Amino acid sequence: MTTANDALTQAHRDEWARVVATLAKRFGSLDLAEESAAEAYATAAERWPADGIPPNPGAWLTTTATRKAIDRIRRESTRDARHREAHLVHDTRPEPVGPVDDDRLRLIFTCCHPALAPEARIALTLRMVGGLSVPEIARAFLVQDTTMGARITRAKAKIAAANIPYRLPTSEDLPRRVAGVLTVLFLIFNEGYLASGPDTAPVRRELTREAIRLARLVHELLPDDGEATGMLALMLLIEARSDACVSSAGELVPLGEQDRATWDASLIAEGHALVRGRLASGQPPGRYQLLAAINAVHTDGVAPDWSQVVALYDQLVVLDPSPIVRLNRAVAVGERDGPAAGLALVDALDPQLSGYHPFHAARASLLVRLGREVDARAAYEAARALTENSAERAYLTRQLARLST
Template sequence: MVGGLTVSEIARAFLVPETTMAQRITRAKAKIKAARIPYRVPEDGDLAARVDGVLAVLYLVFNEGYLASSADADPVRADLTAEAVRLTRLVHELMPDDGEVVGLLALMLLTEARRGARVSAHGELVTLDQQDRGAWDRALIEEGHALVQERLASGLPPGRYQVLAAVNAVHTDAGDARDTDWPQVVALYDQLTRLDPSPVVALNRAIAVAELDGPQVALALVEELPLDGYHAFHATRADLLRRLGRSAHARAAYDRAIELAGNTAEAAYLTRRRDELGP
């Protein structure tokens, strides 16, 4: 286990087979042993060189807690999100001027603020546009917004976590989903794409583009992405196809998304959406 996560949970987060991730972890352990790297708290001068890896692990733990990838776990694991936030606060205390540390903390707080509205009483995922915003934690949102503003005021170029935090700040600033500043969200994803030109970032950008330019434009962007083994890719395709009235194709995409989805609440949501499709 790494950070309280199993090998299979880590593998799903990195979109690779479990055997591949197991081999990577084994090689890393062997390298540490061969190099006789000691297990100790790093000196202050070593923190900057190691912080990126620490933040990546903390974000991995948080994401697994916010939307568990295993059908054997609760859909939302508050123990993991709380621990990830706690540890990120500690890193922030150690490195208060590191922009990416501030950005990750803000991102976690703004995401955690929505946890109470994430799953319905019937155990089904509630998408962002359908969530009861009155159930969001306003104290966490205010703290997250303050951190985002702090980084904006610095005038320094933002990193990946800071841009993601800014995206979440836009979402949590809207009192109603219809009030979301989608041009700003797309602009932030454009900025994020330059920092992290990954297919997953491109997928999230396409979701925002759908709200701005329509499902047809977004679908053309999605179809180009090499994410066949990623459930969110098929769920996004299914929703776009549904909005375009292409029910048969949408049903097939929902089927594939349900097959790949490990989270029970997400699978329940996708199943209902599929079953609501017309002929």
């Protein structure tokens, strides 16, 4: 005969991951899901021996855990409201803000604490301050949702265990933390420029504009920081093309096919001026300065100078030899030296980028130029299967249709 304890042990073994996954998807928080599931199991341990085993233990645990999660959210909301009210009543002194006046930027600098590993620090800041969901952050880092959720949970646990102080940054803190802040802003901007999820508009201007606003503030705080300048220039030059990157039919428009008359000339002029200013400084350029310079070439004249683009990527690969940078360089080589040369470099990145849809889209484009339509079709289908952005899916679908005619 199965006892309540036997049933609970079996349910724990069989249902724990499913209950946590269900709650994490609903509430967007792995921490909340795990804590609520643990409370549900504790309740089961108390009640099942007295009340008997429910007909469907898994459903009982999911329902109970969901109620625990809702109760916890309500308690936290009420507690935060009480804290805010108490602060207004009992403390009328203005809170010191340090060198960063903007509330959101100050939080980003505060969260980018050097005691945390860079990836954990950036992921936690994106989640807590940037407003990105765990799946959006996971896609930015090219990892699974569960991997990113666990990384954020571990970062929180380290903060609690090590008593890491979340104090306001001083002027001396800013140069040490700016690299992490720039990465956070870059990832927020990227999520806005071409959203990675299926449930949003393909371009999220509220994210790109907020990232640019914050990048301007960082540039004002650290005007001599070359990477802060490069980041602002990069964002401006990409944002200048945002009205042209998605057609009226909701389809992605590649850079080479965009109507340049619709580009924002004032943003391009501002971005070019920032790039020229950094070049005139005589200091070795960093990653964001090189990316800005590449985008300056793309927005200068009728067609880009691909030799210049490849030369800039050659410098960038030295600083950042990541597969994505090498993929972009391969595409530029394909434009300069022909599709066969580009395809050889792209294929060398398999399987590192096999789960990255631009890898397959780049292969498909090069294969089409080589007349290998069967292989191109397979590559376009792989790219479409890996992206959830509606504009990108529409573009890839049209490319597949063109191969059928």
